[in-house]
Amino acid sequence: MADAQSVLQQLRQRNPDITAAxxxxxxxxPVHEDTAAGVDAEALAAMxxxxxxxxxxxxxxxxxxAAQQLLVQAEGGYVVASxxxxxxxxxxxxxxxxxxGLLLVTVRKAAGEVSIDLG
Numbered sequence: 001m002a003d004a005q006s007v008l009q010q011l012r013q014r015n016p017d018i019t020a021a022x023x024x025x026x027x028x029x030p031v032h033e034d035t036a037a038g039v040d041a042e043a044l045a046a047m048x049x050x051x052x053x054x055x056x057x058x059x060x061x062x063x064x065x066a067a068q069q070l071l072v073q074a075e076g077g078y079v080v081a082s083x084x085x086x087x088x089x090x091x092x093x094x095x096x097x098x099x100x101g102l103l104l105v106t107v108r109k110a111a112g113e114v115s116i117d118l119g
Contacts, residue, residue, distance in 0.1 A: 004117045007110050008034040015106060017098035019077070023114060024049045026087025039093065048081045048091035056083065069108060078103060082111035085118045 008021040012034050020035040024045035033041040052070055059067040072079040080103060081091040090111045094103050 004032045004114050005034070007113050007117070008032055011092065011106060011110050015094070015098065015103070017077075017095040017103075018092055019095060020044060020091075020093040021110075022048070022091050023084065023118075024089050024091060026085075031088070044091055044093065048079070048089050049087065052081045052083060052089040052091075053087065055081075069104065069111075071104070073100075080104060080107045082107055084111050084115040088118060090114050 004023055008023065011021045012018050020039040020041065021033070022030050022035065022041050022045050023032040025031050026049065028046035028049040030041045030045040033045075035041050052067070055070045056067045059065065066083075068082065070081045075096070077096045078094045078098060078100065079091065080094070081089050084090050090107065092103070092107050
């Protein structure tokens with residue numbers, strides 16, 4: 001089993017459209033990160049943890065069960081976040097040119113690897 005930092009590095013190596021991969025703790029701090037120059041991992045971690053927490057509550061409140069992934073599609077690209085343990089999350093940003101299907105599958109797989117690694 002690869003460690004969390006290796007999982008993030010592999011994400012970015014396998015997909016050059018990924019500009020950031022961050023594992024955020026439940027209190028919104030980056031625990032591990034692999035980001036392109038100019039990406040603020042601390043801000044990304046803080047915002048992702050907050051919005052994932054809200055998405056988890058929203059899905060549960062409307063009877064949809066546990067939220068698995070959160071997707072933000074913006075003019076300049078995508079942000080995908082997945083829960084990886086109690087309040088922690090994996091958040092990935094990617095360019096608009098990224099293949100959305102591939103991005104979602106890749107992040108889901110990485111989140112599974114990270115959740116095992118975080119124990």
